[in-house]
Amino acid sequence: MTAARRRSRKRTFLTLAVILAVILAAAGIFLLRSRNNAATELSKDFKRVAVVSIVYQESVEISGNLEPLEARDLAFPVSGKVVEVPVREGDTVAKGELVARQDNQIALYELDLSESNLEKMRYSAPERDIEHMELERNIKAQAVRDCELRSPISGRLSAVDVHPGDYVTAGRKIARVVNISSLKAKVQIDELDAPKVKLGLPVRFYFDALPALQVTGRVSSLSTEGRITPEGLAVLDGEVRIDRPPAELLAGLSFTGEIILGEEQNVLVLPKESLLKDKEKTFVYLLSGTKVVRRNVEASVLDEERIRIQSGLAEKDEVLVPLNPVSGAQSSTQLTATGLIQTFKERMRLPFGGRIPSGNPKNGGLPAQGGK
Numbered sequence: 001m002t003a004a005r006r007r008s009r010k011r012t013f014l015t016l017a018v019i020l021a022v023i024l025a026a027a028g029i030f031l032l033r034s035r036n037n038a039a040t041e042l043s044k045d046f047k048r049v050a051v052v053s054i055v056y057q058e059s060v061e062i063s064g065n066l067e068p069l070e071a072r073d074l075a076f077p078v079s080g081k082v083v084e085v086p087v088r089e090g091d092t093v094a095k096g097e098l099v100a101r102q103d104n105q106i107a108l109y110e111l112d113l114s115e116s117n118l119e120k121m122r123y124s125a126p127e128r129d130i131e132h133m134e135l136e137r138n139i140k141a142q143a144v145r146d147c148e149l150r151s152p153i154s155g156r157l158s159a160v161d162v163h164p165g166d167y168v169t170a171g172r173k174i175a176r177v178v179n180i181s182s183l184k185a186k187v188q189i190d191e192l193d194a195p196k197v198k199l200g201l202p203v204r205f206y207f208d209a210l211p212a213l214q215v216t217g218r219v220s221s222l223s224t225e226g227r228i229t230p231e232g233l234a235v236l237d238g239e240v241r242i243d244r245p246p247a248e249l250l251a252g253l254s255f256t257g258e259i260i261l262g263e264e265q266n267v268l269v270l271p272k273e274s275l276l277k278d279k280e281k282t283f284v285y286l287l288s289g290t291k292v293v294r295r296n297v298e299a300s301v302l303d304e305e306r307i308r309i310q311s312g313l314a315e316k317d318e319v320l321v322p323l324n325p326v327s328g329a330q331s332s333t334q335l336t337a338t339g340l341i342q343t344f345k346e347r348m349r350l351p352f353g354g355r356i357p358s359g360n361p362k363n364g365g366l367p368a369q370g371g372k
Contacts, residue, residue, distance in 0.1 A: 059258035062187040070179035104147035111140035155179035191234040217242040268309040
């Protein structure tokens with residue numbers, strides 16, 4: 001072979017190589033654009049959702065308003081002129097401490113007279129007359145006590161609405177004492193949660209009025225029977241309590257909270273629309289490399305928006321979820337219809353794990369049963 005022929009063949013090979021490279025590059029660009037376009041189209045109907053791990057603690061939600069452990073409104077049982085008020089609003093009082101006193105001079109005089117007569121009669125009068133006089137003396141002593149308003153409990157005076165010189169009528173509220181050594185609240189527990197709630201379980205409280213404050217309390221009492229609310233819900237009444245509350249926590253504040261049922265644990269979660277059902281089995285469509293495969297899973301409800309994956313998936317696994325779920329009776333098998341699966345296959349041009357069924361109506365158009 002001459003040198004000229006060798007040079008000619010070499011040029012031919014180089015030309016073919018360049019042409020082949022151009023063809024391959026064009027094909028690659030076309031394929032990439034096609035896949036990008038397919039992915040763009042796919043994103044209109046489906047989304048990829050990753051399995052995530054979160055720290056979770058099982059609990060029961062509650063809400064209500066705080067009340068003092070004890071509270072009493074104070075009023076004189078008789079009408080009269082107030083002559084002494086030795087306390088002010090905000091003061092702390094002990095059980096039995098004087099809050100206000102009415103003019104009791106007449107009552108004291110009558111008591112003294114009754115006691116004097118009783119002493120005179122003890123050694124000479126018949127026993128029955130002595131009993132009558134003792135009864136009269138007790139009535140006069142009660143009249144003296146009725147002129148003194150004393151606190152029936154230990155606590156703090158949240159209101160004092162009387163001054164010396166005021167005339168007050170019987171039964172008119174003039175003071176209020178509250179025991180805030182503990183705060184309590186009545187709560188309703190849904191019938192589904194009631195069997196899990198026990199006395200002494202810890203409770204976390206959150207307050208809109210004090211967003212930086214989080215307080216821990218306990219379940220202090222539970223009713224022995226449930227009841228039906230006016231809305232038709234079956235509930236169990238309970239009481240939660242905060243012992244030794246911080247000073248900024250006031251009776252009357254509203255709260256939300258949670259009764260803690262267990263220890264913190266790491267759990268795998270997905271949006272609830274990810275989970276599909278076929279008869280007695282629950283499953284998802286898992287993105288495995290370039291394939292989409294059906295994966296049977298065990299799952300339970302975590303909350304209104306999420307499910308807890310107990311087996312079948314790992315953290316960071318991706319599943320396929322429709323953006324526009326099928327409505328009506330097919331909503332529980334929204335990804336199982338042959339048409340949706342075929343659409344995904346055609347748009348992505350990817351091999352599908354398992355066999356695409358012919359759409360057997362008895363099977364709801366389900367793909368072949370794949371591995372777990």
